[in-house]
Amino acid sequence: MHIPFNKPFIPWLSFRFMIRGALSGTIAGNGRYTKKCHTFFEKRFGFAKVLMTTSCSDALEMTALLCRIEPGDEVIMPSFTFMSTANAFLLRGAKVVFADTLPDVPNIDPAAIEQLITPKTKAIVVVHYSGLACDMDRIMDIARRHGVFVVEDAAHAIDSYHRGRPLGSIGHFGTFSFHETKNIISGEGGLLMVNDREFEKRAEIIWEKGTNRASFFRGEVDKYGWVDIGSSYLPSDSVAAFLFTQIVRFDRIQSSRKKVWWNYYGLLKQLEQKGYLKCPVVPDFATVNGNIFYITVHSGETRDNLIAFLKTHGIHALFHYLPLHSSPYFIDKHDGRELPNTDRFSATILRLPFYNALRKSQVKFIVDRINEFYSSKSPSTDKYLSPVS
């Protein structure tokens, strides 16, 4: 048996749309399929304005431009995230200030944000890890009181909600990723959500190399020119055509992924009761969107041994983020604060295989192997029996 970590869902329809798009004569950005994708996201989730990008990293870079981040501005974000969250702001000269996560959920701790706010703080970036919502009521309240921007890195969080509101629609800006490891995919790809109409026009300008080309095509100006800084953040329409297939299949994709998530949860809860490991904690304001399934184990050593054990059974499990604050690039720029929850999650999170087509029997096989790992009475595994704190 070989169970990979991820198996991208690529139906034949993807190629039909890509070919149809190409035969129509336009494959550059902002074509027919890009518009179809935009319409879907605006209608389905009620986002005020969306723009497809070549990646979530690019969408994050656009948010840094939209917040007018300048050298010396401080941006607070979790250390337990992908480097793109930080890169986007470092590229504008920001000082990135890393906050610790909560003890039970690997999401940014609002109390830590509050402590790190200074007069130089310009933005707070939150990451809804594995699609589980951050505490947006508290975070938006802090942002309002201090007059700072909130950017939601919702790379994991499509079709997930905070008290009924779609993630990515709550802060000033939100970003999705369509990288092949996310819920819906286009290989590389992303989406920017602009939730405040005030920034809509500038977002379009930044998206198209600093030009007012979008206004020109709507007939609002009679020539288009260079009016601001920007870049080429829009993807080819072929990428949008590929993504559109995923949109056509959206409900089916989401229902299979949520099923996989709850299958894991149901079976692993039993191992949690034995004290072997911990399942994700779903806050009462959050929802599950079937992005990834992770467990937390007792120690880093247990995690690495469990990954190795599963590998001997053909199961490909993975660790997740190395803390950014102690990464080779950042360690000498960090202010030295300890981020214990970040370090603990980084050492002990294990991500299990997760994809649309993962069958219930395979999930059971994986959980049985985990159970076997813990219940083996060999002296080398005895120490893993201690309860997870």
Ligand SMILES: *Cc1c(COP(=O)(O)O)cnc(C)c1O
């Ligand atoms: C995947 C991911 C990104 C980057 O997405 P790309 O589309 O690959 O640029 C950013 N932030 C988080 C939290 C991610 O998981």
